[in-house]
Amino acid sequence: xxxxxxxxxxxxxxxxxxxxxxxxxxxxxxxxxxxxxxxxxxxxxxxxxxxxxxxxxxxxxxxxxxxxxxxxxxxxxxxxxxxxxxxxxxxxxxxxxxxxxxxxxxxxx
Amino acid sequence: xxxxxxxxxxxxxxxxxxxxxxxxxxxxxxxxxxxxxxxxxxxxxxxxxxxxxxxxxxxxxxxxxxxxxxxxxxxxxxxxxxxxxxxxxxxxxxxxxxxxxxxxxxxxxxxxxxxxxxxxxxxxxxxxxxxxxxxxxxxxxxxxxxxxxxxxx
Numbered sequence: 585x586x587x588x589x590x591x592x593x594x595x596x597x598x599x600x601x602x603x604x605x606x607x608x609x610x611x612x613x614x615x616x617x618x619x620x621x622x623x624x625x626x627x628x629x630x631x632x633x634x635x636x637x638x639x640x641x642x643x644x645x646x647x648x649x650x651x652x653x654x655x656x657x658x659x660x661x662x663x664x665x666x667x668x669x670x671x672x673x674x675x676x677x678x679x680x681x682x683x684x685x686x687x688x689x690x691x692x693x
Numbered sequence: 694x695x696x697x698x699x700x701x702x703x704x705x706x707x708x709x710x711x712x713x714x715x716x717x718x719x720x721x722x723x724x725x726x727x728x729x730x731x732x733x734x735x736x737x738x739x740x741x742x743x744x745x746x747x748x749x750x751x752x753x754x755x756x757x758x759x760x761x762x763x764x765x766x767x768x769x770x771x772x773x774x775x776x777x778x779x780x781x782x783x784x785x786x787x788x789x790x791x792x793x794x795x796x797x798x799x800x801x802x803x804x805x806x807x808x809x810x811x812x813x814x815x816x817x818x819x820x821x822x823x824x825x826x827x828x829x830x831x832x833x834x835x836x837x838x839x840x841x842x843x844x845x846x
Contacts, residue, residue, distance in 0.1 A: 604803035604804050617789075617812070619789050640801065643801070644799075645799045645801035645802055646796070646797070646798060646799065646802055646807075647796070647797040648794060648795070648796050648797075648807070648809070649794060649795040649796075649797075650794050650809075651790065651792035651793055651794060652789075652790065652792075652812075653785060653788050653790070653792065653793040653794075653811050653812050653813070654793070654794060654809065654810070654811055654812065655760060655761045655762075655809075655810040655811060655812050655843075656760070658809065658810070659808070659809060659810050660807065660808070660809050661807060661808040661809075662796075662802065662806070662807040662808075663802050663803050663804040663806055663807075664801060664802060664803060665772075665800075665801055665802065665803025665804075667801075
């Protein structure tokens, strides 16, 4: 993909203590599987995001490992039990070693 | 007008021929089978027994578009530091390679549930294995019928 992948994350801004919140993430990425052939008959090299991690206040709480069988523009949703206010960091690691990051704040009342 | 019509027909024929070639190549691209999934499970959990239950594997029975097939995995667990789901792996036995995804959960998740979207090349079985914090393993599998495959091109 020529454009830089853009992450989109949906996290509730506030939560009650011990509330389990759902986090939904999406990133624009072609997820080239390495199995397709281009117009010239050669195989298009694999280029996917292979790891996604979610951390809260620097502590990793969820990790997903993706294989080429994950759809383009990968979507991932998961849960987090709110304990204290802080900041989420979401990171996507590409095959070319670039890391795309997104942050979101959470206020716990 | 007549000329243009001929050209369109030629294009149609051409793309039809291409499609036939793609169909001929398709069986060669699919390499994974049930044995490959077994091998992947053995690689991680050799000699361990896989129990049934606990896993709710939510995938459509029929997927119209193999390029985007929603998958939700939910594992029954209190998700406390003493008892939580450590890892979840999902494989498919009819894709070019068996791996789909793996999750690493922690008690902070509150709930061992996650959704994603996957590509399926053809009608096949989805196999899920969950590893609990006490080392117990659970498995579940389900078949997804795919109308239009999502690999190759």
